[in-house]
Amino acid sequence: MSRPLRLGTRASKLALAQSGDVAAALTAATGRAVELVHISTDGDRDRTTPLTQIGGTGVFVSALRDALLADEIDFAVHSYKDLPTAAAEGLTIAAVPVRADTRDALIARDGLTLEKLPAGARIGTGAPRRIAQLLAARPDVVCVPIRGNVDTRLGKVSSGELDAVVLAVAGLTRLGRAAEITEALDPDVVVPAPAQGALAIECRADDADLVELLGTLEDSGARAEVVAERTLLATLEAGCSAPVAAWATAGTTELTLRARVASLDGTTVLTDARTITVPDPHDSLHTDAETVGRQLAADLLASGADTLMGRTA
Ligand SMILES: NCc1[nH]cc(CCC(=O)O)c1CC(=O)O
Numbered sequence: 112m113s114r115p116l117r118l119g120t121r122a123s124k125l126a127l128a129q130s131g132d133v134a135a136a137l138t139a140a141t142g143r144a145v146e147l148v149h150i151s152t153d154g155d156r157d158r159t160t161p162l163t164q165i166g167g168t169g170v171f172v173s174a175l176r177d178a179l180l181a182d183e184i185d186f187a188v189h190s191y192k193d194l195p196t197a198a199a200e201g202l203t204i205a206a207v208p209v210r211a212d213t214r215d216a217l218i219a220r221d222g223l224t225l226e227k228l229p230a231g232a233r234i235g236t237g238a239p240r241r242i243a244q245l246l247a248a249r250p251d252v253v254c255v256p257i258r259g260n261v262d263t264r265l266g267k268v269s270s271g272e273l274d275a276v277v278l279a280v281a282g283l284t285r286l287g288r289a290a291e292i293t294e295a296l297d298p299d300v301v302v303p304a305p306a307q308g309a310l311a312i313e314c315r316a317d318d319a320d321l322v323e324l325l326g327t328l329e330d331s332g333a334r335a336e337v338v339a340e341r342t343l344l345a346t347l348e349a350g351c352s353a354p355v356a357a358w359a360t361a362g363t364t365e366l367t368l369r370a371r372v373a374s375l376d377g378t379t380v381l382t383d384a385r386t387i388t389v390p391d392p393h394d395s396l397h398t399d400a401e402t403v404g405r406q407l408a409a410d411l412l413a414s415g416a417d418t419l420m421g422r423t424a
Contacts, residue, residue, distance in 0.1 A: 115144035116321070119175050119184030122149045123260060126188075128285045129310060133188045133208065133328070140327045148184050150174050176202060179315060186314040186325060190282075191306035191337055196345035203316040205325035210333040211281035213308040213358060215241060215301045216292040218283075219275035220268055224294040225249060228274060235267055235276040239375055243354040244301045245277065246377030261286055277301075281308035302356030302371040302382070305340035309333055331393055332361035335400040339368045342404025347372070347416060359400075364389055366396075368403050372416040379419055383410050 116137075120130035127147070134145035151174065175187040176199055191207065217225055217234075225248060228234075234245060235257035242254040255273060257264055261282060267273045277296070283289050312328060314321050336359035343357045356371040369384040385407045387399055408416075 113143065115146040116186065117148050117184040118145050119148045119150045119178045119187045121171060121175070122151065124286055125190075125261065125282055129190065130188045132285070133310065133312060136208065136328055137325070141324055143324065148178075150178050150184070176313075179313065182315075185318070185321060186312060189311045189313060191309040191311040191341075192304045194306070194311055196341055199313075201316055202313055203322060204311045205314050205322045206312040206327075206329040207334040207337055208310055208312065208328045209330040210336065211284060211308040212295070213303045214280045214298050215277050215296045215303060215307075216280045216283055216289075217275055217277055217294040217296055218265060218268055218291050219293045220271070222293050223275065225296065225300070228252060232274040235264060235273045238277075238304075239354040240304055240356050240373075241277050241301065243373035243375050243377045243380075244356065244371070247373060247380050248300050248377075250377060261288060265291060279304075279307050298358050299369075302369060303358045305344045305355070305357040306337045309337045311337075331396060335359070335361045335366055335389075335396045338397055338400040339366060339404040340370075342401045343368065343370050343408045344404075346405050346408035347411065357404075361389065364391075366400060366403065368407050370407050370411060372411055372419055374419055381411055381414050381416055381419060383407060383414065385410070 118130055118134055120126050130147055134147065137143060138145055171193055172189060178184045179187060180201055219228060230251040232252045233255050234252055235255050236242060237256040245252060245254060257267065257276065261278060264276045264278060265288065268276055280292065280295055283292060312325050314325060339359040340357035344355055347355055354373045354375055357368065359366060359368040365386050366389050367384060367386040371380060371382045373380045385403050387403045390396055390399060
Protein backbone atom coordinates (compact mmCIF):
# COMPACT_ATOMS: atom_id res chain seq x y z
CA MET A 112 0.00 0.00 0.00
CA SER A 113 1.40 3.41 -0.95
CA ARG A 114 1.04 6.24 1.55
CA PRO A 115 -1.80 8.76 1.06
CA LEU A 116 -0.97 11.70 -1.21
CA ARG A 117 -0.81 15.00 0.68
CA LEU A 118 -3.09 17.62 -0.89
CA GLY A 119 -2.32 21.10 0.47
CA THR A 120 -5.33 23.39 0.74
CA ARG A 121 -6.39 26.70 2.17
CA ALA A 122 -8.97 26.30 4.91
CA SER A 123 -11.58 28.50 3.18
CA LYS A 124 -14.88 26.82 2.31
CA LEU A 125 -14.27 27.28 -1.43
CA ALA A 126 -10.74 25.85 -1.27
CA LEU A 127 -11.93 22.90 0.82
CA ALA A 128 -14.78 22.22 -1.61
CA GLN A 129 -12.44 22.31 -4.63
CA SER A 130 -9.75 20.23 -2.95
CA GLY A 131 -12.33 17.72 -1.70
CA ASP A 132 -13.80 17.33 -5.22
CA VAL A 133 -10.37 16.79 -6.77
CA ALA A 134 -9.31 14.36 -4.01
CA ALA A 135 -12.46 12.30 -4.59
CA ALA A 136 -12.02 12.35 -8.38
CA LEU A 137 -8.38 11.29 -8.09
CA THR A 138 -9.17 8.44 -5.71
CA ALA A 139 -12.02 7.31 -7.96
CA ALA A 140 -9.76 7.36 -11.04
CA THR A 141 -6.59 5.88 -9.55
CA GLY A 142 -7.46 4.19 -6.23
CA ARG A 143 -4.89 6.36 -4.40
CA ALA A 144 -5.86 7.74 -1.00
CA VAL A 145 -5.56 11.52 -0.53
CA GLU A 146 -5.29 13.41 2.76
CA LEU A 147 -5.93 17.16 3.05
CA VAL A 148 -3.24 19.31 4.69
CA HIS A 149 -4.40 22.79 5.75
CA ILE A 150 -2.08 25.66 4.82
CA SER A 151 -2.83 29.19 6.01
CA THR A 152 -1.98 32.18 3.78
CA ASP A 153 -1.47 35.94 4.24
CA GLY A 154 -4.71 36.52 2.34
CA ASP A 155 -6.64 34.41 4.87
CA ARG A 156 -5.04 36.14 7.89
CA ASP A 157 -5.74 39.68 6.60
CA ARG A 158 -9.42 39.98 5.71
CA THR A 159 -9.78 43.73 5.63
CA THR A 160 -7.11 45.15 3.30
CA PRO A 161 -8.32 45.28 -0.33
CA LEU A 162 -6.74 42.38 -2.21
CA THR A 163 -5.29 44.71 -4.84
CA GLN A 164 -3.14 46.24 -2.05
CA ILE A 165 -1.69 43.02 -0.62
CA GLY A 166 -0.41 41.69 -3.92
CA GLY A 167 -3.62 40.49 -5.51
CA THR A 168 -4.99 36.98 -5.26
CA GLY A 169 -1.41 35.72 -5.70
CA VAL A 170 -1.06 35.88 -1.92
CA PHE A 171 -3.30 32.83 -1.65
CA VAL A 172 -1.01 30.94 -3.97
CA SER A 173 2.49 31.53 -2.61
CA ALA A 174 1.98 29.72 0.70
CA LEU A 175 0.82 26.60 -1.13
CA ARG A 176 3.76 26.82 -3.54
CA ASP A 177 6.22 27.23 -0.67
CA ALA A 178 4.76 24.10 0.94
CA LEU A 179 5.12 22.19 -2.36
CA LEU A 180 8.75 23.21 -2.80
CA ALA A 181 9.47 22.33 0.86
CA ASP A 182 7.97 18.86 0.26
CA GLU A 183 5.38 19.41 2.99
CA ILE A 184 2.64 18.53 0.51
CA ASP A 185 2.55 16.57 -2.77
CA PHE A 186 0.07 18.61 -4.76
CA ALA A 187 -2.27 21.59 -4.60
CA VAL A 188 -5.50 22.66 -6.29
CA HIS A 189 -5.80 26.32 -7.25
CA SER A 190 -8.59 28.39 -8.76
CA TYR A 191 -6.76 28.84 -12.03
CA LYS A 192 -7.79 32.48 -12.37
CA ASP A 193 -5.93 33.29 -9.15
CA LEU A 194 -2.57 32.07 -10.52
CA PRO A 195 -0.07 34.68 -11.72
CA THR A 196 0.71 34.25 -15.43
CA ALA A 197 4.44 33.70 -14.75
CA ALA A 198 5.39 30.01 -14.42
CA ALA A 199 6.52 28.86 -10.96
CA GLU A 200 10.10 27.55 -10.90
CA GLY A 201 10.25 23.83 -10.09
CA LEU A 202 6.49 23.32 -10.30
CA THR A 203 4.13 22.22 -13.05
CA ILE A 204 0.38 22.31 -13.70
CA ALA A 205 -0.03 18.54 -14.05
CA ALA A 206 -3.73 18.71 -14.90
CA VAL A 207 -6.59 21.04 -15.77
CA PRO A 208 -9.78 19.10 -15.05
CA VAL A 209 -13.13 19.55 -16.82
CA ARG A 210 -14.06 23.19 -16.46
CA ALA A 211 -17.09 24.50 -14.59
CA ASP A 212 -19.39 27.32 -15.77
CA THR A 213 -17.19 30.26 -16.80
CA ARG A 214 -19.79 33.01 -16.34
CA ASP A 215 -20.19 35.69 -13.71
CA ALA A 216 -23.36 35.68 -11.67
CA LEU A 217 -25.52 38.48 -10.38
CA ILE A 218 -27.09 37.85 -7.00
CA ALA A 219 -29.59 40.65 -6.59
CA ARG A 220 -32.39 41.45 -4.17
CA ASP A 221 -35.94 40.61 -5.20
CA GLY A 222 -34.79 38.34 -8.02
CA LEU A 223 -33.62 41.33 -10.07
CA THR A 224 -31.47 41.11 -13.21
CA LEU A 225 -28.78 43.57 -14.38
CA GLU A 226 -31.29 45.13 -16.77
CA LYS A 227 -34.01 45.47 -14.08
CA LEU A 228 -31.88 46.96 -11.28
CA PRO A 229 -33.01 50.53 -10.56
CA ALA A 230 -30.79 53.51 -11.42
CA GLY A 231 -28.27 54.12 -8.64
CA ALA A 232 -28.33 50.48 -7.52
CA ARG A 233 -25.29 49.53 -5.42
CA ILE A 234 -23.44 46.47 -6.70
CA GLY A 235 -20.70 44.92 -4.57
CA THR A 236 -17.54 44.08 -6.52
CA GLY A 237 -13.96 45.30 -6.38
CA ALA A 238 -12.75 43.54 -9.53
CA PRO A 239 -11.78 46.11 -12.19
CA ARG A 240 -12.89 43.71 -14.96
CA ARG A 241 -16.36 43.40 -13.45
CA ILE A 242 -16.65 47.11 -12.60
CA ALA A 243 -15.69 48.21 -16.12
CA GLN A 244 -18.14 45.86 -17.82
CA LEU A 245 -21.01 46.46 -15.39
CA LEU A 246 -20.62 50.21 -15.94
CA ALA A 247 -20.42 49.71 -19.72
CA ALA A 248 -23.76 47.89 -19.62
CA ARG A 249 -25.34 50.04 -16.88
CA PRO A 250 -23.57 53.42 -16.51
CA ASP A 251 -26.20 54.39 -13.92
CA VAL A 252 -25.24 51.83 -11.24
CA VAL A 253 -22.66 52.25 -8.48
CA CYS A 254 -19.94 49.65 -7.85
CA VAL A 255 -18.95 49.28 -4.21
CA PRO A 256 -15.65 47.59 -3.18
CA ILE A 257 -16.23 44.43 -1.19
CA ARG A 258 -14.10 41.72 0.41
CA GLY A 259 -14.66 38.64 2.46
CA ASN A 260 -15.81 35.13 1.69
CA VAL A 261 -18.86 34.20 -0.35
CA ASP A 262 -21.13 33.97 2.74
CA THR A 263 -20.17 37.51 3.79
CA ARG A 264 -20.77 38.87 0.30
CA LEU A 265 -24.16 37.21 -0.15
CA GLY A 266 -25.09 38.42 3.33
CA LYS A 267 -24.73 42.03 2.19
CA VAL A 268 -27.59 41.50 -0.26
CA SER A 269 -29.91 39.71 2.17
CA SER A 270 -29.26 42.42 4.81
CA GLY A 271 -30.13 45.17 2.32
CA GLU A 272 -26.69 46.80 2.54
CA LEU A 273 -26.24 46.22 -1.20
CA ASP A 274 -28.70 45.74 -4.05
CA ALA A 275 -26.55 43.05 -5.63
CA VAL A 276 -23.16 41.37 -5.70
CA VAL A 277 -21.30 39.74 -8.57
CA LEU A 278 -19.51 36.44 -8.05
CA ALA A 279 -18.38 33.64 -10.36
CA VAL A 280 -21.05 31.01 -11.06
CA ALA A 281 -18.38 28.32 -10.56
CA GLY A 282 -17.54 29.31 -6.98
CA LEU A 283 -21.19 29.58 -5.98
CA THR A 284 -21.92 26.19 -7.51
CA ARG A 285 -18.98 24.55 -5.71
CA LEU A 286 -20.30 25.99 -2.44
CA GLY A 287 -23.85 24.82 -3.09
CA ARG A 288 -25.15 28.40 -3.34
CA ALA A 289 -26.09 28.45 -7.04
CA ALA A 290 -29.80 28.72 -6.15
CA GLU A 291 -29.18 32.32 -5.02
CA ILE A 292 -28.09 33.45 -8.48
CA THR A 293 -30.70 35.78 -9.97
CA GLU A 294 -28.95 36.06 -13.36
CA ALA A 295 -26.03 34.23 -14.94
CA LEU A 296 -24.55 37.17 -16.84
CA ASP A 297 -24.33 36.80 -20.62
CA PRO A 298 -20.61 36.21 -21.34
CA ASP A 299 -20.84 38.66 -24.24
CA VAL A 300 -22.04 41.38 -21.81
CA VAL A 301 -19.68 40.57 -18.95
CA VAL A 302 -16.81 38.63 -20.52
CA PRO A 303 -15.38 36.23 -17.90
CA ALA A 304 -11.93 36.46 -16.31
CA PRO A 305 -9.13 34.47 -17.93
CA ALA A 306 -9.35 30.89 -16.55
CA GLN A 307 -12.52 31.56 -14.53
CA GLY A 308 -14.21 28.30 -13.58
CA ALA A 309 -11.06 26.25 -14.19
CA LEU A 310 -8.87 24.51 -11.62
CA ALA A 311 -5.11 24.04 -11.80
CA ILE A 312 -3.65 20.92 -10.21
CA GLU A 313 -0.03 21.63 -9.38
CA CYS A 314 2.88 19.49 -8.18
CA ARG A 315 6.68 19.44 -8.27
CA ALA A 316 7.91 19.23 -11.87
CA ASP A 317 10.40 16.46 -11.00
CA ASP A 318 7.73 14.27 -9.34
CA ALA A 319 7.29 12.27 -12.57
CA ASP A 320 5.04 9.52 -11.17
CA LEU A 321 2.67 12.04 -9.62
CA VAL A 322 2.64 14.20 -12.77
CA GLU A 323 1.46 11.11 -14.64
CA LEU A 324 -1.08 10.10 -11.98
CA LEU A 325 -2.61 13.60 -11.82
CA GLY A 326 -2.72 13.60 -15.63
CA THR A 327 -5.67 11.18 -15.43
CA LEU A 328 -7.80 14.22 -14.48
CA GLU A 329 -6.70 16.28 -17.50
CA ASP A 330 -9.30 17.69 -19.92
CA SER A 331 -7.53 18.79 -23.12
CA GLY A 332 -10.30 21.23 -24.10
CA ALA A 333 -10.22 22.98 -20.72
CA ARG A 334 -6.42 23.15 -20.91
CA ALA A 335 -6.54 24.68 -24.40
CA GLU A 336 -9.11 27.29 -23.32
CA VAL A 337 -7.10 28.32 -20.30
CA VAL A 338 -3.82 28.43 -22.24
CA ALA A 339 -5.40 30.69 -24.88
CA GLU A 340 -6.94 33.02 -22.28
CA ARG A 341 -3.84 33.27 -20.12
CA THR A 342 -1.43 33.70 -23.02
CA LEU A 343 -3.55 36.66 -24.09
CA LEU A 344 -3.42 38.06 -20.54
CA ALA A 345 0.36 37.57 -20.30
CA THR A 346 0.93 39.11 -23.74
CA LEU A 347 -1.04 42.18 -22.77
CA GLU A 348 1.23 42.32 -19.74
CA ALA A 349 -1.78 43.14 -17.70
CA GLY A 350 -1.23 43.40 -13.98
CA CYS A 351 -3.76 41.54 -11.86
CA SER A 352 -5.80 44.72 -11.42
CA ALA A 353 -6.14 45.56 -15.12
CA PRO A 354 -9.62 45.19 -16.63
CA VAL A 355 -8.85 42.36 -19.07
CA ALA A 356 -11.46 39.73 -19.86
CA ALA A 357 -10.88 36.63 -21.98
CA TRP A 358 -13.17 33.71 -22.75
CA ALA A 359 -12.30 30.74 -24.92
CA THR A 360 -14.50 27.83 -25.93
CA ALA A 361 -12.94 24.70 -27.34
CA GLY A 362 -15.19 22.50 -29.44
CA THR A 363 -14.28 19.33 -31.30
CA THR A 364 -13.22 21.21 -34.44
CA GLU A 365 -12.76 24.85 -33.41
CA LEU A 366 -11.41 26.99 -30.59
CA THR A 367 -12.77 30.52 -30.28
CA LEU A 368 -11.09 33.12 -28.08
CA ARG A 369 -12.89 36.36 -27.27
CA ALA A 370 -11.31 39.16 -25.29
CA ARG A 371 -12.16 42.58 -23.95
CA VAL A 372 -10.09 45.43 -22.58
CA ALA A 373 -11.95 48.35 -21.05
CA SER A 374 -11.36 51.58 -19.23
CA LEU A 375 -12.28 51.24 -15.57
CA ASP A 376 -15.21 53.64 -15.97
CA GLY A 377 -16.64 51.48 -18.75
CA THR A 378 -16.80 54.31 -21.30
CA THR A 379 -14.22 52.76 -23.65
CA VAL A 380 -14.52 49.08 -24.48
CA LEU A 381 -12.41 47.11 -26.97
CA THR A 382 -13.74 43.67 -27.88
CA ASP A 383 -12.27 41.23 -30.39
CA ALA A 384 -12.28 37.50 -31.18
CA ARG A 385 -10.40 34.90 -33.19
CA THR A 386 -11.25 31.32 -34.10
CA ILE A 387 -8.79 28.57 -34.99
CA THR A 388 -9.33 25.04 -36.25
CA VAL A 389 -8.54 22.44 -33.61
CA PRO A 390 -5.84 20.04 -34.90
CA ASP A 391 -6.81 16.38 -35.25
CA PRO A 392 -5.07 14.58 -33.55
CA HIS A 393 -4.64 17.17 -30.77
CA ASP A 394 -0.83 17.16 -30.92
CA SER A 395 -0.34 20.89 -31.51
CA LEU A 396 -3.43 22.10 -29.57
CA HIS A 397 -1.37 23.60 -26.74
CA THR A 398 0.89 25.59 -29.10
CA ASP A 399 -2.07 26.58 -31.28
CA ALA A 400 -3.90 27.88 -28.20
CA GLU A 401 -0.83 29.93 -27.25
CA THR A 402 -0.61 31.30 -30.77
CA VAL A 403 -4.25 32.42 -30.87
CA GLY A 404 -3.79 34.08 -27.46
CA ARG A 405 -0.75 36.00 -28.71
CA GLN A 406 -2.47 36.93 -31.97
CA LEU A 407 -5.62 38.24 -30.33
CA ALA A 408 -3.51 40.23 -27.85
CA ALA A 409 -1.63 41.74 -30.81
CA ASP A 410 -4.96 42.62 -32.46
CA LEU A 411 -6.10 44.39 -29.29
CA LEU A 412 -2.79 46.23 -28.89
CA ALA A 413 -3.01 47.38 -32.52
CA SER A 414 -6.51 48.71 -31.72
CA GLY A 415 -5.17 50.77 -28.81
CA ALA A 416 -5.40 48.40 -25.83
CA ASP A 417 -2.06 49.63 -24.46
CA THR A 418 -3.23 53.24 -24.33
CA LEU A 419 -6.48 52.12 -22.77
CA MET A 420 -4.70 50.14 -20.05
CA GLY A 421 -2.17 52.90 -19.50
CA ARG A 422 -5.00 55.32 -18.89
CA THR A 423 -6.71 53.13 -16.34
CA ALA A 424 -3.61 51.87 -14.46
N1 LIG B 1 -10.88 35.84 -6.99
C1 LIG B 1 -11.60 35.02 -6.09
C2 LIG B 1 -12.07 33.76 -6.72
N2 LIG B 1 -11.21 32.88 -7.23
C3 LIG B 1 -11.92 31.83 -7.74
C4 LIG B 1 -13.25 32.06 -7.53
C5 LIG B 1 -14.33 31.12 -7.88
C6 LIG B 1 -14.54 30.95 -9.36
C7 LIG B 1 -13.45 30.28 -10.12
O1 LIG B 1 -12.96 29.22 -9.70
O2 LIG B 1 -13.10 30.77 -11.17
C8 LIG B 1 -13.36 33.29 -6.87
C9 LIG B 1 -14.58 33.95 -6.40
C10 LIG B 1 -15.28 34.77 -7.48
O3 LIG B 1 -14.63 35.36 -8.35
O4 LIG B 1 -16.50 34.86 -7.42
